[in-house]
Amino acid sequence: MIVSQQESPEAFGARARAWIAANLPPGDGAAGLEVDDEHEAQIVAEARQLQKLIFEAGFAGIRFPAEYGGQGLTRAHQLAWREAAAGYRLPSAFNVTHGILAPTLLEFGTAEQKARHLPAMLSGDELWVQFLSEPGAGSDMAGLLTRAVRDGDRFLLNGSKIWSTGAHFSDYAMVLARTNPEMPKHAGLSMFYLPIRSPGVTVTPIKLVTGGSHFCQEFFDDVELPAASLIGAENDGWRVATGLLFHERNMVGANSLNDHVSVTTRGDGQADAGGEIVALAAALGRAGDPLTRQLIGEMLVLQALEDPAIARVNALMAAGRMPAQGAAIVKLLASLSQYRIKEIGLEIAGTSALAGPGDAAGVQGQRWLGARIGTIAGGSNEMQRNLISERVLGLPREAAPDRDVPFSQVLASRRAQG
């Protein structure tokens, strides 16, 4: 599309505003991580319908190329959409698909893979998820054990993955597996994709501390992967995974290709949490209590910091004055802030937080129980601190005795250490 023919962001925003008002349901305050399975299945079903509606109206994938079902527009158009969509219910079940997997496929997939799957992701037909972490490989993901062994023009996948978001209601997954154990750990990996309901795949939802099953564990038993399902070259999977993780860290920022991050709904409901806590303090008669006011003031400060920090880090990265790993600054800020806000919510609710998830105070007690999920998921705080100190500031990297050693020897040495 020629730029001069492009609709202005303002006109696009106005058109989006009118369409949204007529077609999208009002937001109900994102429920976050404390929803139960039944509710979650319902949310996902509704998200698929909403996404289809948005796609058919020509608003899906605002920054994705038109040839793959997107709108081929700019960040300014996306921002206009996000502003117009504030306060409405959005298909946030597609956050991971649109914010992580679709951008990764766009970056590393073949033309055929992209043509086949990107339109389906944008139209609400395909929910994707990533299979990366393993029970024995979280922060040190390249130490993973799941193997894909070549057998002619196919691979056989065996092993287990964990912490995949909503795999039980998703359609496709990208999976990182070891294809050559005689190469050093990062070098012998390959990225594939597969239909989750393939023969040999077992998906087990994991019940979290809050009762819900947001995450899953998968088991692979001789799952057949055609060579055409490789994303990127064989044994070049770490590069793809690095790209994927970059998109994941970008999820909270304005750089994300995911459109469904609105001003009031950040996908995990935390922007709303602040308003709920202020209302709770008033409802509990604690609005005049100086200690409560200090805590709420602290929360308001944290909320005020986020957008300017994101804008600054993005500007620094865009100007080439900060490496792309600067996204770790935004991720760590969001993780620390949201953790602290959960602590504050709990503190203000006091004993009424113990009541269970039924009311505004009880929700604080439930959120607190799940507060560590956000400081681990998507890269733990400690990993973000490594990225910031080593990749952003250029401080010396941690020693890694398994670097440049064939992975089979690493395993042998692990066994020797007992």
Added chain:
Amino acid sequence: MDVDLTDEKRFLQETARKFLEQAAPVSALRQAALAGAPPLTREFWTQATGLGFAALLTPEHYGGAGTEQPLLDLVVVAGEMGRQLAPGPLLPVSVVTDALLAAGTPDQQRQYLPGLADGSRLITWAAGEPGEVWEPAQAQTTARRDGREFVLTGHKIAVEAADLADEFLVTARAAEGVAQFLIPRDQPGLEIRLQPRYDLARIFGDLDLREVRVPAEALVGEPGGIGAVLEHQYQLALCLQAAETAALLERIFEETISYLRTRYAFGRTLASYQALKHRIADHKLWLEAALGISTALTHALAAGDPGSARLASAAKAHIGDQAVTIISDCSQLFGGIAQTWEHDMHLYLRRATANKFVYGSPAQHRDRLCRLSGL
């Protein structure tokens, strides 16, 4: 300050940096303190204003710079003064300029603005009161009307450049509401008590006003009718303080990292220890948040965005606390050498500590944020 400065702003920044490095090196602060000499002289301020530092908010017909983005330019200079721990009452002079522009009579503007811009006149802002009262709307100093005159009684604290100011812009409560007055330093009934030097670059003073009699012409704006003007002055002060403090924090953070890279212990640089790297990563995060919110506040205030009040208090609460916390930890990371008089660390700590409390503490601004959010 923006990440991408225009050529004009970059030039302004470089000019300020070069000038301050030469005319106000950090080492001079130590020498002045030991010699009992003032950190700020009118000669220095005349040189600084000669470069236009104090003329950025002033319209051209009053001798101002007349730039396109006055506040954004001013923030560039405030940041450089922060990095250099420079003396010079840029903040209070800017607030007084702002007050005169918003509420001064044409006569007052003609009389005062050119001198403030060229440094020949120095007027400072007396806003704080005992009990850590900093919001102008809460001033308790009284202004009683007596015919054509007002009689002021009360106390002001931590008035910057109280040693050199020709006049003070004093907030006080009149029958109609809060008012502000320009009071010459030798006005009968006004006693100035200079404080010992804590921030080595600045002399603060307390004012005692005992039945200080001023004519109605000393009023800047109508009593009770300048709520928005005073609020703007307050936010401007917080905006410049945020820019200055975030910039000095950035500098000491950079110097600390340089030190950690070169200092060896147990065969490794200090910068290679994960226990220290993770602390540094956290500091980097809160530093970028400080610089980010300072920029957001500047843009909101320049645009007249009503959200500027919340940003101003959030910036003060965050930067006020974090600057002191991070500099203190930088001091720990440097070790013993940073505990000496000869090391610059304490100069940064002094400045950040003073800035934490002047114009309201972080705790007070957290409370103000609650009020601004309807709680």
